[in-house]
Amino acid sequence: MSEIKTKREPISDRRKFILNMARGAGLATMGGFIWSAYVDEVTASSLLLRPPGAIKESDFLKTCIKCGLCVLACPYNTLLLAKAGDNKPLGTPYFVPRDMPCYMCPTIPCVPVCPTGALDEKSVTKDEKLDINIAEMGIAVVDHSSCIAFWGIQCDACYRACPLLGVAITIEYSKNERTGKHAFMKPVVQSESCTGCGMCEKACVTEKAAIFVLPREVALGRAGDHYIKGWDKNDEKRLENATSKTTTTEISKESAVDSLNDGKGLY
Amino acid sequence: MATLWNNYRYLILRRVTQIGLMFLYFGANAWGWTLLMGNLSSSKILGLIPMSDPFAVLQMFAAGAVLSADLLAGVAVAVMFYFVIGGRAFCSWVCPVNIITDSANFLRRKLGIDRAQGFRQPASRNLRYWVLAMSLVISAIMGVAAFEFISPISMVHRGIAFGLGFGWAAMLVIFLFDLFVLKDGWCGHVCPLGGFYSLLGSFSFIRVLHSQEKCTLCMKCKTVCPEHQVLHMIGKESLSVTSGECTNCARCIEVCEDDALGFSIRKLVKK
Incomplete structure (x- = not known):
């Protein structure tokens, strides 16, 4: 007990600077991860139905500015903006058909008002005319x-x-x-x-x-480009996108004849 | 009555614009008004003039969204507007959260919480610039506008127009945080939107001007100011408040009994 420090040594400016930088970086990392985890959770909901003309969900989430102009344009009060506590991506428009379906207005008022292009007019336009019948909600x-x-x-x-x-x-x-x-x-x-x-x-x-x-x-599968309707000339074009990938196993890396004769890999 | 008006004229005008704008947004959804449609993230004035939140668009850009011409036009309108009237004029004249934080601050002064806390603030006002930078980094990594998904500001203004849900909880959290944890906590320390407008407002034209020769050093302006660091020249020099962190709320002008503060146009040419 004889060596009780009566005075604390002052921290040098350099040490203080480094410690403060470390504090800042540490806090930013901590906050950043909490923030990211939250954002990841709230954007994970994939069972939402979007207004007509909505672009791919991942692009929609980054493009929609959550202004609600589509909601205002909807004459049937079909569209809603996700509220805090709805457990849906906050502020984005959606609809619940059992409560209020989309009545498919021929003029599609909700789409042209979108300022960001999250609702894409082109995707519901056929022959230079809006066509709700080609919407894919x-x-x-x-x-x-x-x-x-x-x-x-x-x-x-x-x-x-x-x-x-x-x-x-x-x-x-x-x-x-x-x-x-x-x-x-x-x-x-x-x-x-x-x-x-x-x-x-x-x-x-x-x-x-x-x-x-x-x-x-969510609801549709995908056959892939290997399975073709051979009786459909147009469908055959998909073959051009097909890629081949060969898997090699213990047995298949040698030729079939060899593996039969030398008995390797067999009992 | 005249003194009431004299002492609170800007405060009254600010509350009128803040509540009025929210009322117009609400009316657009409830009764189909077309004067101001949307919300503070993006709106249409008379169905014609677009206005978009430049910070939200900046996050969308960081997230990798394709920005439409409509949106950029809206950003240009908003940036021009706040560039002229003062960046953080958004905070004190438009943003509804300001009403919440101002009331927390008012209660703080009336209840003497400031004195109990000993004026020791556990956080730096530069925190907002860190949050601003982080919202852009997280937007880029997560591929969504990161702050927009947690923003209590959006919860409030969108909530007023389109249904609040649990947005009231966000309002309460901000109120309690400002009242008991940190003086000017949300608006003066954390909010990255305020940080963004601070940077934008560094170049704005309309500024508060201090006349040192009239000042009697009562320091009422510093007590009432939510960003008191911007008033560093009080009683020392006759200068404009040039810091972008000033919200142009004009409370300092109202509380000054010596007419030592007033609005002015920033001098374009430096001496």
């Missing part, structure tokens, strides 16, 4: 187990509600083997025509809609 999906038409009960509510009547939803007839004398009239969504407006979801009579809209990238 999502795609309707039918749950066969709860759709009463699949049970054999007659219902064509979704088919009748569809603005592209007989095109985006078609009815498939088949024999009802259970009764032997009735027909199933099953709704089938045509993925190349469905715009994802959600009028079918709104019209569905079941307690929780048996037909509902999902974002296209």
